[in-house]
Every structure is written in structure tokens, then in C-alpha cells.
Amino acid sequence: xxxxxxxxxxxxxxxxxxxxxxxxxxxxxxxxxxxxxxxxxxxxxxxxxxxxxxxxxxxxxxxxxxxxxxxxxxxxxxxxxxxxxxxxxxxxxxxxxxxxxxxxxxxxxxxx
Amino acid sequence: xxxxxxxxxxxxxxxxxxxxxxxxxxxxxxxxxxxxxxxxxxxxxxxxxxxxxxxxxxxxxxxxxxxxxxxxxxxxxxxxxxxxxxxxxxxxxxxxxxxxxxxxxxxxxxxxxxxxxx
Numbered sequence: 001x002x003x004x005x006x007x008x009x010x011x012x013x014x015x016x017x018x019x020x021x022x023x024x025x026x027x028x029x030x031x032x033x034x035x036x037x038x039x040x041x042x043x044x045x046x047x048x049x050x051x052x053x054x055x056x057x058x059x060x061x062x063x064x065x066x067x068x069x070x071x072x073x074x075x076x077x078x079x080x081x082x083x084x085x086x087x088x089x090x091x092x093x094x095x096x097x098x099x100x101x102x103x104x105x106x107x108x109x110x111x112x
Numbered sequence: 113x114x115x116x117x118x119x120x121x122x123x124x125x126x127x128x129x130x131x132x133x134x135x136x137x138x139x140x141x142x143x144x145x146x147x148x149x150x151x152x153x154x155x156x157x158x159x160x161x162x163x164x165x166x167x168x169x170x171x172x173x174x175x176x177x178x179x180x181x182x183x184x185x186x187x188x189x190x191x192x193x194x195x196x197x198x199x200x201x202x203x204x205x206x207x208x209x210x211x212x213x214x215x216x217x218x219x220x221x222x223x224x225x226x227x228x229x230x
Contacts, residue, residue, distance in 0.1 A: 043205050044221040100219055104155045
């Protein structure tokens with residue numbers, strides 16, 4: 001079946017540090033992959049997505065590359081800011097059933 | 113584009129009352145909407161999938177009579193928590209897919225509704 005495994009948090013970084021949040025998936029077929037961000041007290045916002053192998057999604061300095069060979073979609077940012085403090089969810093979309101599968105979320109705190 | 117709103121954002125009610133939460137797609141037609149529940153510091157739990165003009169599909173373990181879902185138009189789905197109890201207190205989030213159901217589309221999420229049952 002389909003599933004998403006996400007790096008457990010919480011993650012605490014200093015401002016301007018490099019960020020990596022690991023995400024691996026299990027899927028039948030060729031899913032689309034997403035990263036969503038949830039700021040405190042708010043709903044989820046789409047951060048970036050990739051719909052096929054080797055695609056790179058990017059937004060607001062964040063990047064993730066769809067790696068079919070390693071079934072991964074790791075989120076990276078070269079220099080984090082305090083405003084990036086949030087919970088990040090990796091997700092997989094099943095093309096057939098329109099089902100979404102979410103990881104457990106990784107809480108990121110960036111300290112000045 | 114692709115904005116989803118929820119109303120209310122906060123609701124406090126007495127045990128035994130019913131609460132209705134609205135989810136609207138503001139600038140697109142959503143044939144499919146999803147309702148999620150999120151507990152503190154946890155991931156989203158899919159409750160049901162709502163298709164316009166048809167009955168909602170509930171996930172295993174979700175009580176249909178407890179959580180009534182109506183998707184009356186292409187821009188509005190409602191979740192009614194009937195006879196709410198303190199254990200129903202949670203953060204409820206809806207999402208919508210832009211485009212035809214059956215294709216993989218990005219889910220656009222509402223801001224969430226925090227329900228507190230006293």
C-alpha cells in the first residue's frame with residue numbers, strides 16, 4: 001500500500017543553518033509528492049510539489065527532488081529564518097483513488 | 113487563486129449541542145472536498161471524502177451519524193458535529209481539489225476550525 005515516512009522531530013536550528021527534513025515513501029504506481037507547511041494555529045499551506053521522477057519542486061528557498069530510485073522527497077533549505085518555524089508535512093497523492101497520505105509532520109523551530 | 117475558507121475559525125459550545133462548520137472554495141469549483149481532524153502535535157486524520165451531489169465516503173472508524181457531511185454545491189461543503197461531547201474537541205480542517213475528481217490534483221486547505229466542547 002501507500003505510505004509516507006517522515007523524519008521525526010522536533011528539529012531546532014539556528015538562523016541561517018542548513019535544513020534537511022527526510023521523507024521517504026512507499027507507493028504503487030507513480031504518485032505525486034508534496035510538502036505542506038503548517039504555521040501555529042493555522043491550516044496547511046502547499047509549499048511545493050513534484051509530479052514525476054526527477055522533478056524538483058521549489059518555493060520560498062525550499063527545494064525537494066522526486067527521487068524514484070531511493071523513493072525519497074527530502075526537503076532542503078540552505079539558510080533558514082525564524083519565520084520558517086512551523087510543522088512540515090510530506091504527502092503523497094494516489095493517482096488512482098485521489099487519496100492523500102500524510103507523514104506525521106516534523107516540527108521545526110529556528111532560533112535567532 | 114485556489115483559496116479555501118472555513119467558518120467559523122473558532123467555536124466553543126456546550127456538550128450536547130450541534131455545531132456546523134462550513135468549507136468554501138472561493139475562486140474555483142471543487143467537485144471533491146476532504147474533511148480532516150487533527151489532534152495536538154499529530155498529523156491529519158482523514159475523516160471523509162465529500163463529492164458534490166452525492167453521499168460522503170467516510171473512513172473506517174468515523175461515525176456517519178455523528179459527523180454529518182453535506183456537499184450541496186461545487187463551492188460549499190459542511191460538516192455538522194451532532195450532539196458534541198468534550199472528546200470531539202479538536203482542530204477540523206477541510207481541503208478541496210480543483211478540477212475533475214479521479215485525477216490527481218493538489219489539495220488546497222482551509223485555515224481550520226478549532227472546536228472546544230465544554
